Amino acid sequence: MRMVTVTNLKKTYGNLTAVDDISFEIEKGEIFGFLGPNGAGKTSTINMITGLSRPTAGAITVDGIDVKKQAKRAQAIMGIVPDESNLYNEMDGFDNLCFCAALYGMRKEERESRARQLLDLFRLKDAGKRPFKAYSKGMRRKLTIAAALIHSPQILFLDEPTTGIDVESSRQIRELIVGLKRQGITIFLTTHYIEEAERICDRIAFIANGRMIASGTVPELMERISHGHTVRFVTSQNIQNLTAELQAHFEESKITIQSDHSFVIASEQRIPLLPAMDFLHDKEIDVYEARELRPSLEDVFVKLTGIKASTLKKDQERGGH
């Protein structure tokens, strides 16, 4: 069952193309991650799906509702967490949640009970009567997510939910996101944290310069660049003088000596460990470590988008991690 369908979406601001002809689908109940550096077009895409911005071209449906034609109807089933915690500074946590509930037409008793429930769930019960401006960054983020959940939406849009907050709060938010998925809520998450996307998303789309470069599950994305198998061995003694012998022994594979005490066997086929162990054992060399090397999601991202990992790292540093 599809929750979101985006077809040939485009957004231009004058000569600048922020989102360039992207299409994707999000299934009900999955966590879909949008991974890309700052300025890639993630927020522009969220703004168009949530009805805050009109697409230059393309079509968007959320749970079958055409967002361009019936934005308000679609917004009723959405929970939206913008990239900034934008609740009301003067109001306390509880009142902020109740106010957000009222915007969705919830009655007083219903909104107060839901607000209490969410403060409890987000471990903010003690801070419920403190003004929002007195909250730490992590608490502000958590309350903003709670506010987006106040009307029990079917889909939650999270724009950089863990940017700029402490490690413990980030961890709690990630746990909450996974918990929400278990309750059946569809989650659209934008992030520039590769590890975050890898850890919690069912499917990930890479976005760069307004274009969607690739999408799929983590194994599917890995598959895009990994060909064959690679095993790295760490040995007790110098193996530099054994290069020719190793290559002769494993003639179907490619041997690369990495250092005095490590070498790599690469092959199109799976690599059994025992022949290599036996070979080294015969030479009275112990094996300290034998590990299959797989490309990381970061390697895949770099390879497919052409964006250096350092660009994402810089975004993370700017975000406060």
Place this chain on the structure above:
Amino acid sequence: MKSWIAFWNILKKDVKNYYLKPPNISWGIIFPLSWTLMQLIRSPGGSLLGLLPGLISMSVLFGTTSMLAVTMTFERSGRSFERLLLAPISLSTMVLAKIAGTILFGLFNGFVPVIFASFLIDLYVINWGVVLLAVLMIAITSSLMGLLIAVSAKQVFEAQTFSNFFRFPMLFLCGLFVPISSLPVFLRPVSYCLPITYGTDILRGAIVGTNVLSPVLCFGILLTFAVVLFLLCRYSINRKWIQPA
């Protein structure tokens, strides 16, 4: 029902967060009071009753336009305003809720000179029903003008500058200080394009009986202004704040 809940809570939130704050209450009292005292000192022995229409109009105009322009720009810069744009409520409900608080604040502002005057003179000659309606219409049109200013401003200081840019010329053109008939001929059409001109004329009629135009005509024109400004506000928010295609 859902729209009403949203409307009522936006209004309640604005009143609590902005209009009931001590600086704004004191501004709402001190500002009209200062205008009143200034006018009394400027023309000693002058009729306080004769000054009331102008004082009421000025108080409502200054209270409403600045408050709405500043609070909206403030909410926009903090991005909390996005919450209203993303909520499943119509733009009309949102605009009405936002101006409702300012209208109440304007009514409060408008009656400060009246309360002050009640200690000094008898006010039994005043047609209170007409005054209340006129103040309400001035507050509505001025609030909507404040909203239009807010749509054009990005920063709070810009909103304040724009407000003053429009308000001060309006004061001199609406017949408060100088009768419209005494203005240069080329400025008179401008005077008749200002809603406050009609509001002040109704107040003059209801308080001292020296109105120039028919009150019914003035109410009709004010109502037209209110509808046109409301539609213009809706259009501008839709065009400027929900990013265009």
